[in-house]
Structure formats: C-alpha cells, structure tokens
Amino acid sequence: MSINGKAYIAGAFEHPTRKAIDKSLAQLHAECAKGALEDAGLTKDDVDGYFCAGDAPGLGPLALADYMGLKLRHMDSTETGGSSYLVHVAHAAEAIALGKCSVALITLAGRPKAEGMATGTAPRNYGNDAPDVPFEFPFSPTITNMYGMCAMRHMYEFGTTSEQLAWIKVAASHHAQHNPNAVLQNVVTVEDVVNSPMISDPLHRLDCCVISDGGGALIVVSPEIAKTLNRPLVKVKGAGEAPKHQMGGRVDLTYSGAAWSGPAAFEEAGVKPGDIKYASIYDSFTITVLMQIEDLGFCAKGDGGKFVADGNLISGTGKLPFNTDGGGLCNNHPANRGGMTKVVEAVRQLRGEAHPAVQVPNCDLAVAHGTGGSLGTRHGSATLILERE
Amino acid sequence: MIAERRKLTAPHVDPETKEFWEAAENGKLVARFCNSCEAYHYYPRTICPRCGDDDTEYREVSGRGRIYSYSVMRRVPVPYAMAYVTLEGTDISMMTNIVDCDLDALEIGQDVKVVFSETEGDGPPLPTFTPV
Numbered sequence: 001m002s003i004n005g006k007a008y009i010a011g012a013f014e015h016p017t018r019k020a021i022d023k024s025l026a027q028l029h030a031e032c033a034k035g036a037l038e039d040a041g042l043t044k045d046d047v048d049g050y051f052c053a054g055d056a057p058g059l060g061p062l063a064l065a066d067y068m069g070l071k072l073r074h075m076d077s078t079e080t081g082g083s084s085y086l087v088h089v090a091h092a093a094e095a096i097a098l099g100k101c102s103v104a105l106i107t108l109a110g111r112p113k114a115e116g117m118a119t120g121t122a123p124r125n126y127g128n129d130a131p132d133v134p135f136e137f138p139f140s141p142t143i144t145n146m147y148g149m150c151a152m153r154h155m156y157e158f159g160t161t162s163e164q165l166a167w168i169k170v171a172a173s174h175h176a177q178h179n180p181n182a183v184l185q186n187v188v189t190v191e192d193v194v195n196s197p198m199i200s201d202p203l204h205r206l207d208c209c210v211i212s213d214g215g216g217a218l219i220v221v222s223p224e225i226a227k228t229l230n231r232p233l234v235k236v237k238g239a240g241e242a243p244k245h246q247m248g249g250r251v252d253l254t255y256s257g258a259a260w261s262g263p264a265a266f267e268e269a270g271v272k273p274g275d276i277k278y279a280s281i282y283d284s285f286t287i288t289v290l291m292q293i294e295d296l297g298f299c300a301k302g303d304g305g306k307f308v309a310d311g312n313l314i315s316g317t318g319k320l321p322f323n324t325d326g327g328g329l330c331n332n333h334p335a336n337r338g339g340m341t342k343v344v345e346a347v348r349q350l351r352g353e354a355h356p357a358v359q360v361p362n363c364d365l366a367v368a369h370g371t372g373g374s375l376g377t378r379h380g381s382a383t384l385i386l387e388r389e
Numbered sequence: 390m391i392a393e394r395r396k397l398t399a400p401h402v403d404p405e406t407k408e409f410w411e412a413a414e415n416g417k418l419v420a421r422f423c424n425s426c427e428a429y430h431y432y433p434r435t436i437c438p439r440c441g442d443d444d445t446e447y448r449e450v451s452g453r454g455r456i457y458s459y460s461v462m463r464r465v466p467v468p469y470a471m472a473y474v475t476l477e478g479t480d481i482s483m484m485t486n487i488v489d490c491d492l493d494a495l496e497i498g499q500d501v502k503v504v505f506s507e508t509e510g511d512g513p514p515l516p517t518f519t520p521v
Binding site for chain 2: 140
C-alpha cells in the first residue's frame, strides 16, 4: 500500500509575524489554523484530524483541541523536532488513506524571539532522563557547534570551502529580497558571509538561520474533498522518514538521515531527483542544505560544495531553485523549527503562487525536506514529494 | 587563543551508568564492551545498541584518541572547543571538549589524551582531552 495520491494539501499558511510579543503561544497556533483553513475554503468544524509536535503547549493535541474547539476522531503528536510537520503530512496521508480522518490540520507556532532565547549559542538540556544528556550536556554542545563539527568534517573529507557554503546564504538572500515579511531582505555576497563574525568554526553569523516567532499550518484532505475545493490540487506523491543518530558511537557526520528518507520518498513517488523542479530544503545552517542536497541525490556525496556554488540554487538562473521564500536563512524559522515553512513554500510554488520574481515556471513537481534535532548528534529526517495535478 | 579553563556542569549520574563516573573519579576512562558482538559502544548502555545482547561490561580504555571533528565556539564569554574523539583501539567516538590547548591550532586527526576536568559542586570529573 502506498500513500501516493491518497491525500492532497488543500491549505497552507505562514504567519506574517516574526516577533510576537503581544500574542500567546496558543493564540499563534489558532491564528495559523485559521489562516490555513481560510486558504483551503474550510472551517474548523470540517477538521476531524489534528497533528502537532513539541512546540504545542501542555499536552499538545489535548490543549489545542480544547483551545480551538476541535471535535476530532484522529490525533498525532509525533515529535521529531523541526522536521515534525513533514512527518505529519505523511502520517496525515496515511490516516486519510485508512479512513481515520478526512480533513487533517497541522499547526506549528513559537515565540523564541519574544522570549529572548539564545537559540544557537546556549546548550539545551533535554532533561536528565535523556540517556545522552549526562555524556553530552556538560561539555556545552550548542546547535551551532554541533553543525560546526559537521561542516569541519565535510571540509576535511571533501575539501568543501566556506565560500561554497556562503553561496547557499547568497541564494537565499536573492529570494528573500522579494519577501516583504522576511527577517533579512538585503541581498548579500559571498564576501559578506565569510566576513561576518565567526560563531563556531567554521560557521559565521550569516551561515546561520534567523531566530523568529510565528508559525504556520497545513490542511491535508482526502481526494474527494480536495476536488470539491476551489484550490489547485497539490498531491502527496511520496514520503520517507528516518532517524539518524550516533550508531552506538560509530559517529559519521558526513551524511544525514536524508540518505534514507530521500530514496524512500522518491521510490514511493516513482520519480527521480532530476525530475524535481523546486526544492524546499531545511536550512538551519548553510551546511545543513549542502549535506541534504547530496543525501537527497541531487549530486554525489562530497560534490555539494561545487553544486551550490555560483548561484546554482537561485531561482531563474540555477539548476535547483531552493527556498524561494528566503528560507530559514533569511525569511523565517518560527519556533526554531523550519519544517512547516518548507512545506508552505513548496505548496506556493506548485500552485504558482510564489512571488513572480522567484516563481519556477511550470512547477509541477517539488520536494520538501526537513531535519529535526541536530545533525551533530541525533536527528529525524523527513522527505515529501509533492505534485500539482 | 589559549583555551581558558571552564567550570563544567556536573553530569547527572543515573543508576545505569554510575560505574562510568566512579571510574572517572579514579582517573580511569572506561567504555562499555559487548561480549556477544565483541564491540565497544558509546555512551554506555546495559543492552548493546549494536547487537541487542545484554552481556555487556565496562572495560578500561587507553585514554588516547584522535580528533574526529571539532568546532571552537567563539561567540561566548569563554571560547571552548567541542569535539568528537575516536578512542584508540576502538571504533567509537565520544563527545568531549579539547582543553589546555591553543584553540587556533587544533586539527582533525590530531592525537589527544584524556585529562579529567573538574565539574561544579560535588560532581564527578568529566573526561576531556588535550593534545599529546
């Protein structure tokens, strides 16, 4: 059994805020839900399945079903960090295929900016019961130095350079200049990136994503319902998910779980990386993009540096237009989780609703890929192949 | 830039891994070895994450190793070096800090040896490494 063709993304919404001092977390979730439902042409009373992750307050689906007044027959709080929302789309398609729900709502929201969170430079303690914590947390691992170690190893093994990584930010900035909601709207150069302050070797400030508040939501529906709605048909064609970890100490920082979730998604969809017209690729850091481009099969392992250089990711000029909203690197990384916005921009591209300056012509096949947790320790990869009918 | 000594957070000692920290108190670095698949793993578990058998025990390792990767965290009050060190005689790498070193002279592949670093309060010392 396959989910290919069993569900459609009918609604997609990205909250316009980037700093939500005057809003509560639950309110942000509900505003995102409202936006996605209006986009789909549905109401909250149509929703019978609800999906949320660790960013949701309290007991997740219970707190938010209560807050939003949802009557449900299916719920799922799968938590894989920033990739959760891509997993949710796949799980929603599975639930719809099995008849467990027909209108699934997925929400994400957070306010790390309003809370003054040092997202990238402060160690996060996931709790002493996490078995890795005693052996890692005391050494002060941060998001930035963990991804820094991935980049250092990639440079050591494959000769990747800071200038090549910088091209990823340059491409994102070319896209973000057209997004009035983006946190960073100025076009930057390779020199700007490599001359920005070093955060943790070899990642500069401009190799990092933004910290922002807000969120987003998606509506996944059955084919029967999708065809009654007055929206372009965006079909879920394939999905893959996989955790990658330290493998009992056999640490290998050169690849990500995309090496497993990617091929699974492409196989289910019956397409190849070369068929893809647009790619949303998780971009917590420049190195995140580079590793995943290799692992998803857009180029050979180790060739990512050459692949991303010279504007190859810029819409209109490059071979692989990516993150045309400006991505997490320039536009938005709400709740420190970039998976939701990856799906939202892929849906915009497939509908032809991206900004005209970055819209990929005849964009009928897209990949959205996410990584949650940390590439330096343990993470959840999730890949979606989406098609416009 | 020479690394300043940082006071490290004390590790949480749980019943499953207290022997690891007791060894550290005695200046010894141990790793969990599985007698069934005859391989080390890290961090230590009762049940081997490689083969699933529970015939596991702590064995002392040499305390020498090689930097697999590192990153110097610079935008903090006291810069420090995060690293994975691959332990000599094993195929396992552990997360650690490189201490007592020139932060600008570290290299992947560099030989290092364990040096235990004090932690806050009455916590056990942490296995950090320094260039040989």
